[in-house]
Amino acid sequence: MELGERSLPDWINGFMTLTEETEPPRLFRKWSAISCIAAALQRKCRIELGVSLTFYPNMYIVLVGPSATGKGTAMAFASDIINQVPNIKLASQATSLQALIRRMKETNFIDIDEENNTTMYHSSMTIFSNEFTVFLGYHNRELISALCDWYDCHNVWTYDTISRDKETINGVWVNLLAGTTPDSIQSALPQEAIGAGLTSRIIFVNEYKKDKLIIIPSSIVEGTKVQQMLINDLAHIQLMSGKFKLAPSFIEYYTEWCYKQDEMPPFYDKKFDGYNGRRRRHLMALSMVCSASCSDSMDITSEHVQRAAELLEEVELKMSTVFRGLGRSDIADLINDAIRFIETSSVDEIPLWQFARAFEGNMDKISMDRVLKTLEASRYVQLINRPGIGMSIVIIRQ
Secondary structure: OOOOOOOOOOHHHHHHHHOOOOOOOHHHHHHHHHHHHHHHHOOOEEEEEEOOEEEOOOOEEEEEOOOOOOHHHHHHHHHHHHOOOOOOOEOOOOOOHHHHHHHHHHOOEEEEEOOOOEEEEEEEEEEEEOOHHHHHOOOOHHHHHHHHHHHOOOOEEEEEOOOOOEEEEEOEEEEEEEEEOHHHHHHHOOHHHOOOOHHHHEEEEEOOOOOOOOOOOOOHHHHHHHHHHHHHHHHHHHOOOEEOEEOHHHHHHHHHHHHHHHHOOOOOOHHHHHHHHOHHHHHHHHHHHHHHHHOOOOEEOHHHHHHHHHHHHHHHHHHHHHHOOOOOOOOHHHHHHHHHHHHOOOOOEEEHHHHHHHOOOOOOHHHHHHHHHHHHHOOOEEEEEEOOOEEEEEEOOO
16 A cells, blocks of 8 residues: 555544434544554553553453444444454454454464664554444453453463463453443453453443434545545554654653543442542553654653543543442332433423333332432432423433
8 A cells, every 4th residue: 555645634533423414422532533543553562660660552442332222333434444454463353252252363463663672562453343342242251251351462472272272372462342232341251340340441422312413424435535545644653663752742742641631530339449449541542643643753741641631521421320220229110211311302301100101110119219319319300290291301411
């Protein structure tokens, strides 16, 4: 592939332009773009903050939403671009741990670190899976454990096979973009994987409905032109290699951010304690992505890390709701379903009879009263008796 200059000033913004007149939620499209850049950077790019303190740009991103919210569509835009850029290796959508290991062993890349004049060997692979729970399987602890290990990008990773042979992978690097529904992700993961395990390594992008209804997309000619620009620029990004250089302004902003994160973490929920602890790592990966999105220079400034922090904060607003239905209460899942129902309502007041009909297969009168009283105490709703009409549920918009 012959490369000229970059075609677009910012890759993420270009991807958003390409997908503007489509139905998937904005966050689904944005984080699909982020995963594309991470897939191109691979293990050959890094940030070094000290001895044995190296950060790589791989991320585990899972788009979460009910069926037909546009998860697969957003991912399709990303995979259509990635498939046309050489040297980005993709795993199969549904596979076994052993097949994944074989695939990683086959993706042996060799890069030269020009700064140190050393040869780098790495097995960089991106997993695209439209249905994460199909890829993961039900309570597949072996694959979950491997994903946890791979996230940390070990220099050497070994696996003992059933036949007592050893599989060895040099320069492990795995990037993940997947989609799933809230119910599926909760049922597929064992309890121990939530909080300190695999979920602490995942950025969950949670949306409840598609952004808009598009009957016929806008100009195909213009879309093809933008897509070709994105392919060209991602090929530029794929050629980047070595250490990112940290500007003094980055160090200053990052230091302040770390103190703030320590004092005011985004979540006060045991299910996200592990995520809070890995938030710096997420920020580092995103900072590399933000830098690569707009320049080949491999410089990271305060602008890049600030943009990365804003991306995290934006997605974290809804992330806590991913595991909202998990808890010790016997109506925890019913409360979660009710919250999802009222948050996606197009009106601010719902007659009680309408709510009852929506959940008549799951709640009896006693359960419904408990759910509504809990929602009222949590200030999600207010119950009001309208004379001549009956009881209504008034939604309190946050």
